[in-house]
Amino acid sequence: MSVSVFIDGAVGTTGLEIRERLSGRGDVSLLILDEARRKDEFARRDALNDADIVILCLPDDAAKEAVAMIDNATTRVIDASTAHRIAHGWTYGFAELERDQAKRIAGARFVANPGCYPTGFLALVRPLVRDGLLPADALVTVNATSGYSGGGKSMIAEFESGAAATAFRPYALSLGHKHVPEMTRHAGLSHGPVFQPAVANTYRGMVVEVPLHLTQLAAGADRRLVLDAFEATYEGCGLVRVSDDTPATIAIEDDAGTDRMTLHVFAHHDLRQLRLVATLDNLGKGAAGAAVQNLNLMAGLDPLAGLAR
Template identity: 50%
Template sequence: MNPSLVFIDGDQGTTGLQIHERLRGRTDLTLITLPATERKDATRRAEAINACDIAILCLPDDAAREAMSAIVNPAVRVIDASSAHRTQPGWTYGFPEMTPEQPERIATARRVSNPGCYPTGAIGLLRPLSHAGLIPANHPVSIYAVSGYSGRGRVGVEQYEGPGAVNAPSFQVYGLGLAHKHAPEIQQHAGLSQRPIFVPAYGAFRQGIVLTVPLDVRQLGPRVDGATIHACLARHYAEAPHVQVMPLHESSALTQLDPQAMNGTDHLRLSVFPNDEHGHVLLSAVFDNLGKGAAGAAVQNLNLMLAQ
């Protein structure tokens, strides 16, 4: 069988570089690359994207839409790592662990939207619970997350590693207008009927994410508690190699969460922290924003599509 042709459009960005490195040396595919002088040449990019079997778009949203408009070869399949198509009809959401049917949907899809980094953690926690009825669809959900500065792409890396790094803030909360572009993606794929409150932040570390969702179980129903929530997550991800649900006896021994704990892996670690006395539960997700939150997820989706 001939190797599949894969073109990474935007292979010099933070995510594109990671994907390129992960695919280097594989014998089941051939990477189509453009020399530096042709990367911004619309004609050469169009030729490359129409010559491949699978294109991976690592571009800003508008550029991703432009790349899609250049595709005239109906055989070309696409993984879009931008946020341009994550809530669009006709696109398959590239979170294989979201439902039992999702891996097959991704494997046979023509158009796959790679999840956002923050949504990977939020949806990973919330989707199984909303599907099981433990969190009502109309429940007011609040999400708090801190990412490494590479989550901003090359701009973030330059701010913290470039000449002006001495002036880079140690911590910054952003999205203060509560209009972050990830909120609709989380709402749709987590099975929520109303927009969640999402408060993101960047820390002075290169990569890694810790995302938390606080819940008051008294608002969820008389039979819902931390143990019930944990059992639901553990059951949902029992056969998922890239998602770890920390046992309750292990999470109860923790006093802090390190956003960098899963760096260098493609794993998503979920935890449940119940406080039965006060009726509160804290859900958490820790993962590498460049691993399961970006490049690792894209390669996971690529592998599913290549196996079809």
């Protein structure tokens, strides 16, 4: 018996990626509306209520409206928007974040898919806060760069037409980005990080960095203790890899085209500094891959079914 799934917003970048991962699977039955019915409110309402699990790939306000259209007590929801990531009654859909997070997701009715930037940030910071290596009141920064597909159709068109006229562009320069509350809440921090996002002229891929002075960490903490915390947290996780290597360079494309994430820890002994780095695909583990992983958990299927490691 297959689980029925309706992707609301299946024509957007994330929706198309999710649909690609689910197509052809015998354990999933996709409910698909043609172009005319997709814009028919009654047909859409029926699909939202007929599906076992709905995946919302919509702007925030539209996602909230879609949830309000579900008038039964059984349809379950995965929301890929920002709308519910710190909302009461929603389970955060980062399966590796806490030791029992996958179990929580499996039993949840409403799951909020994480943002791509927060996924990398939380993977690096949450284990340190939870294990007492990084104080909850630490003041941290996060520098992150994504491929332009993270900006949706308009940004894709801008870069692929040549209108962007740049290889690298910082943005959200006025701070206060909508990802900051999500990062703060789920990391367990008292203060929001200084978030410095940028977009690069490559379609997909992401690098997320958190620089730290050892003085910010608990007494005696060093690169080895940080790596030990990561390895203990992500042991046996099929989609999160902890690297003990220190390559000379890291590329934004290192995990592009996959649904995995790789964590690195670099250190300078004399300067007593660390550079924590996560690479992932903004459309994979940062979006569609996470949604499919959450769907698998909620449906009681192989958590890694349909995902590329």
